[in-house]
Amino acid sequence: MTNDPNDKFMLTNRSKVMEKKQMTLAERLYLPAIAGGMSITFRHIFKKSATVQYPEQLRPIAPVYRGHHVLKRDEAGAERCTACGLCAVACPAEAITMTAAERKKDEENLYREEKYAAVYEINMLRCIFCGLCEEACPKEAIFLTDRIIPSNYGRNGFVFGKDKLVETMDNPVDVTKRQTPAVIEFKKDKFHQHNITINDLVDLGEH
Amino acid sequence: MTILIFKIILVLAVFGLTMLIAMYSTWAERKLSAVMQDRVGPNRAGPMGLLQPLADGIKMFTKEELIPEGSNRFLFIIGPGIAMLTALITGAVIPWGGDVSIGGESFALQITDINIGVLYLFGVVSIGVYGIMIGGWASNNKYSLLGALRASSQMISYEIAMGLSMISLIMMTGTLSLREIVAQQDAGFANVLYQPLAFLIFMICAFAETNRAPFDLPECETELIGGYHTEYSSMKLGLFLFAEYINMFISSAIMVSFFWGGYNFPFQHELGLSPNALATVQTVVFFLKVFGFIFLFMWVRWTIPRFRYDQLMNLGWKVLLPLSLLNIFVTGVVMYLTGKLN
Ligand code: SF4
Numbered sequence A: 001m002t003n004d005p006n007d008k009f010m011l012t013n014r015s016k017v018m019e020k021k022q023m024t025l026a027e028r029l030y031l032p033a034i035a036g037g038m039s040i041t042f043r044h045i046f047k048k049s050a051t052v053q054y055p056e057q058l059r060p061i062a063p064v065y066r067g068h069h070v071l072k073r074d075e076a077g078a079e080r081c082t083a084c085g086l087c088a089v090a091c092p093a094e095a096i097t098m099t100a101a102e103r104k105k106d107e108e109n110l111y112r113e114e115k116y117a118a119v120y121e122i123n124m125l126r127c128i129f130c131g132l133c134e135e136a137c138p139k140e141a142i143f144l145t146d147r148i149i150p151s152n153y154g155r156n157g158f159v160f161g162k163d164k165l166v167e168t169m170d171n172p173v174d175v176t177k178r179q180t181p182a183v184i185e186f187k188k189d190k191f192h193q194h195n196i197t198i199n200d201l202v203d204l205g206e207h
Numbered sequence B: 001m002t003i004l005i006f007k008i009i010l011v012l013a014v015f016g017l018t019m020l021i022a023m024y025s026t027w028a029e030r031k032l033s034a035v036m037q038d039r040v041g042p043n044r045a046g047p048m049g050l051l052q053p054l055a056d057g058i059k060m061f062t063k064e065e066l067i068p069e070g071s072n073r074f075l076f077i078i079g080p081g082i083a084m085l086t087a088l089i090t091g092a093v094i095p096w097g098g099d100v101s102i103g104g105e106s107f108a109l110q111i112t113d114i115n116i117g118v119l120y121l122f123g124v125v126s127i128g129v130y131g132i133m134i135g136g137w138a139s140n141n142k143y144s145l146l147g148a149l150r151a152s153s154q155m156i157s158y159e160i161a162m163g164l165s166m167i168s169l170i171m172m173t174g175t176l177s178l179r180e181i182v183a184q185q186d187a188g189f190a191n192v193l194y195q196p197l198a199f200l201i202f203m204i205c206a207f208a209e210t211n212r213a214p215f216d217l218p219e220c221e222t223e224l225i226g227g228y229h230t231e232y233s234s235m236k237l238g239l240f241l242f243a244e245y246i247n248m249f250i251s252s253a254i255m256v257s258f259f260w261g262g263y264n265f266p267f268q269h270e271l272g273l274s275p276n277a278l279a280t281v282q283t284v285v286f287f288l289k290v291f292g293f294i295f296l297f298m299w300v301r302w303t304i305p306r307f308r309y310d311q312l313m314n315l316g317w318k319v320l321l322p323l324s325l326l327n328i329f330v331t332g333v334v335m336y337l338t339g340k341l342n
């Protein structure tokens, strides 16, 4: 409250009384102020620039950076994803779409499970890189990596299909930074997971 | 005959140099603004971005050209032409260096030494506003028209103070020929020592005449989009922008010639150089001085915010005009007292 008893409506005593002063001659001449401003810009000529020369020079990013997704293969080279759709359900941005297909007899080396994603697309313009898809996946199939999404000329260019998402065998993507033993252990705990099934709930006696 | 060939070569050289300097002024402006803002500036086209002006030129020439419907085609096209023409022909009376002798004949490094050089300059400069006015009016666009109106009133207002500040200098030198003004500074001191106020007024007016910040109201983006060149595209826009840089170069050259001794430098005759070598050094010195002023132009642009329009008019009419009149009076009194008046 204000110290001034006459002024009932002042909430704090922090307000300042502004007086409208006449400008002095030096102020009205502009020139001293201009000289002051010019000396500031002149000094900045010798300062280091803040620019990062991007494609050649990268800013340091966190080891667990969440960027461009990867769809992993298992050790034998078969795609891990089983098109369960849990990632799509978990995705808050509704960025993931997929079409499932059934594995044929001679395709065991291509797909790990009996059902696989024939089409798997992530719209990188919708994606907010939250990593919930990775958390939801029961098959350890999808991971976010420290790769940056390149720019593109059109919106369609940001819809990444399997050609860009699935890792190739000769160029595997390392996700050990994100898939630490602690993370694997955590994912087994179904209480914290999206991938809890009806049967699990029945087992737990909650249904 | 030799004089004709020499003059033709000189004209082409001055034209080429003006273009080159204007081109690289755009580069320098971007580099300088960048370092003043702790950035890097153009650095992709060639080493240090030195090919950037060429890339810009190619871009300007190959861009689609739009002429708005309802505009006056003829005037629309001639506007940037006038701006460019007036920017270029002012270089004719500027003395770029001392005399050179080729095959026993002595030539002045000046395209033409007319005895009313100063008047010629002011005449040409006042035509310069037509390019902007015509271009802005012919665009059939409100913003362009407003920009053109601002440009014309600003340029006319500041031309008066500019002319009056020159009068005190002319009273002192007693000549209208640029070559003689420069030669007098060789014998004595640079005019800026005698006429600092006239120089200050002249410089401020030069900023206003070239439409550079803080007087770039005719093209202020925040209010008028692009001002008089809103509707312009491709190389016609390029000509307008280019004319601004040429104007900057030429007004730097004029200021150097009038006030800063032109191509002269201290103790130049004590060096014992041959006339041709001396002329070369003088030309280099002249350009160094000019580059200093171009730097100043850019430095000011990237420091000072734009004036409000009423402030601009107040400064022109209520400050600079009385000051230049006062300067004429003081100059007259001092000349009378020192007995230089006859
Ligand atoms: S990172 Fe988040 S937003 Fe992006 S696809 Fe995965 S769940 Fe969706």
Ligand code: SF4
Residues within 6 Å of the ligand: A080, A081, A082, A083, A084, A085, A086, A087, A088, A098, A133, A136, A137, A138, A139, A140, A141, A142
């Ligand atoms: S949650 Fe995993 S296994 Fe299921 S569809 Fe998504 S990526 Fe494939």
